[in-house]
Amino acid sequence: MKKIFLMLFLSGLLSIPAFAQNTDWVAQNGRLKVKDGKIVNSKNVPPQLRGISLSWSIWQGRKYYNPQVVSWLQSDFNINLLRVSMAVQPDSGYLQQPAEQEKLVVKTVDAAIANGLYVLIDWHDHHADQHLAPSKAFFTKMAKRYAGKPNVIYEVFNEPEKIAWQTVKDYATQVIAAIRKYDATNLIIVGSPTWDQDIDVAAKDPIKGYENIAYSFHFYASDPNHQEVLMKKADEAIAAGLPIMVTEWGVGEANGNGEFNLEKTNNWLAWMERNQLSWANWNITDKNETTAILQPGASIKGKWKPEALTPAGQYIRTQLRKLNH
Structure with missing residues (x-):
């Protein structure tokens, strides 16, 4: 840890930029779409x-799902995108406590809207294809509530595991149809196999018949398996014309821990800047982990x-205050 702090200090990343100015990002940009x-x-x-992703809406990260944290992330970190990662399958997640989880999500999404932020409503599930009915029910409620709110983005499947793209596609198409009954325009983000890494596979056979559909891509910047090949x-997906949002990335490795390699992280950040990709960094929690x-x-x-x-927090805060202007 001391080595990381020294590297950040020497590279100027521990300096505190001028205080971020409050901006209503949604008023400035309007409704997002795919073109x-x-x-x-x-x-x-x-x-x-x-911006930044909140952690799973259970465990240690749950306590940061509140309006005060959302306001601070907007005013001090200068985020313009917040990801609300609603836990689905683990104990105390949506499958066990739907009313409680929905209430927590709504409170946090409403706080993001009040702060002029874009907000991802993330069905944070590795097996969403096995939970189609509750997913459709949840997103139907969200679409009814937030139709007409340009702030809201629906992320319907966080990190499918090693399953076929057709399985992900079939699930996503049904959830998209449920959302579009009530919200005809807001952006919808679809996952891809192998923890949102097989984006090139999705690019060869994207969902058709709906507008404003984009795809998530995830990486962990210091992971030795998440470099040139990924x-x-x-x-390849970008070259094929697939609209992409990096809805989750971390400075460490795929398990949330491991090394924080500043050179590799800067390389990935520069790549996102070159490609003008929107992103949410993982994650707001006080767990003793690299990310x-x-x-x-x-x-x-x-x-x-x-x-x-x-x-990680020092690095991400500095980058957000520098880049979001």
């Missing part, structure tokens, strides 16, 4: 949103001082 293989704003320009998959933004015991009300942030 010519890219996610664009109301002026047909890629907005390149940058980047090439995404490059956690917060040190153990960080306040549940935001207002974190620099020492309450991990090396």
Whole structure:
């Protein structure tokens, strides 16, 4: 950890930029849509949103699902995109406690809207194809509530495991149909096999018949298995005209821990900038892990001082304050 802090200090990443100015990003960009293989704003320009993902809405990350944290992320970290990662299958997740999870999600999404943010409603599930009925029921409620709110983006399947693209596609198509009964326009994000890495496979056979559908791509910047080969998959999908959003990425490795390699992380960040890809970094929790933004015991009300942030938190905060303008 000391080595990481030293690297960040020497590279100027521990300096504190001028305080971020409050911006209503949605008023500025309007409703997102897909045009010519890219996610664009109301002026047909890629907005390149940058933000943070809340952690699973259970376990340690749950306590940060509140309006104070959302406001602090907007005003201090200068995010313009928040990902709300509703846990589905684990104990206390949506399958066991649907009313409680829905209430938590709605409270957090409403706070994001009040702060002028775009917000991803993420069905955070590795086996969503096995939970089609509850997924359709949940997204039907969300579409009824948020139709007409340009802030809202629906992410219908977080990280399918090693299953066939056709299985993901069949599931997603049915959930999309449920959403489109009530929300005809808001952006919908679809996952791809192998934890959102086989984006090139989706690019060869994308969903047809619906507008404003994009696809998620995930990587962990320091993971030795998430380097040139994985980047090439995404490059192929982009070249094929597939609209992509990086709905989750971390500075560490795929298990959430491991090394924080500054060079590899900067390389991936530069790649997203070159391709004008919107992204949400993983994650707001105080767990003792490489990708956690917060040190153990960080306040549940935001207002974190620099020492309450991990090396990942210091890095991501600095990048967001620099890049979102």
